[in-house]
Amino acid sequence: MREDRRLRRRNETVQEILDTAIDVMAEDGVAGLSMAEVARRVGVRPPSLYQYFPSKMAIYDALFERGVRESAEVLEPYSARLAEDPRAVIVAGQQASVAWAMANPVLAQLLYWRPVPKFEPTPQAFEPSVRLLEVLRSALQAAVHAGQLAPEAAGDEGVALYTALVSGVISQQLANEPSAQVEEGRFARLTGTAVDMFFRYYAPKEGE
Numbered sequence: 001m002r003e004d005r006r007l008r009r010r011n012e013t014v015q016e017i018l019d020t021a022i023d024v025m026a027e028d029g030v031a032g033l034s035m036a037e038v039a040r041r042v043g044v045r046p047p048s049l050y051q052y053f054p055s056k057m058a059i060y061d062a063l064f065e066r067g068v069r070e071s072a073e074v075l076e077p078y079s080a081r082l083a084e085d086p087r088a089v090i091v092a093g094q095q096a097s098v099a100w101a102m103a104n105p106v107l108a109q110l111l112y113w114r115p116v117p118k119f120e121p122t123p124q125a126f127e128p129s130v131r132l133l134e135v136l137r138s139a140l141q142a143a144v145h146a147g148q149l150a151p152e153a154a155g156d157e158g159v160a161l162y163t164a165l166v167s168g169v170i171s172q173q174l175a176n177e178p179s180a181q182v183e184e185g186r187f188a189r190l191t192g193t194a195v196d197m198f199f200r201y202y203a204p205k206e207g208e
Helices: 002-028 033-042 056-079 087-102 105-112 125-147 156-176 186-202
Strands: none
Touching: 002 033, 002 105, 033 056, 033 087, 056 087, 056 125, 056 156, 087 105, 087 125, 087 156, 087 186, 105 156, 125 156, 156 186
C-alpha cells in the first residue's frame, strides 16, 4: 500500500510538471521551456526536477507522446463508425482533430512543427504516432472498400498527401489565428474542403 501511494504521488508530480511545462511554453514559446521556471512554479528546487526528468528534452519527449495519445483518443469514437459512411466519418474525425489541435496549441506544435532545435522524439514516444498513421490508412481503406476512393488513396503517397493537406490546415490556423474559435477559424473552416479535395483527386475511376 505504501508503494502504491508513493507511485501515485510520483505519477501526480510527473503530470504536474508536464502541465506546468505546457503553461510555460504557452507563455514563452515552445522552444523557450526553462527547467528552472518549471521547478519554481511546481515549488521544488531545480535538482529535484531531475529526479523525474533527466533533461529538458525528456520533458519534450513526454509531451510529444502525450499529444499523440490524446489526438488518438479523439479519433477512437470515429474509428468504430467507419462502416456507416467512411467519407462522412473521416471528415467528422478530421474536424475533431483540428479542434483538438486548436485547443492544445503547444502539443500540436510539437506534433506538426519542429519548434525545438535538436529535439527528436524517442522511439517510445514516436510509436503511438506510427499506430495513428495506420488508423488513418485503415480509414482510407474503408473508403476504398466502400467505393468512395480509388485504391491508390490508401497507399503511401495517398496517406502522405492526406496528412500534408490536413496538417497544412492546422499549421495555417495556429500560425495566423491561434486564438480563434474552431468554428470561426479562417483555416479550420476549410477542413471539410481539404478532405473533399483529397476525395476528388482520388475518386474511383470507371470500373473500380
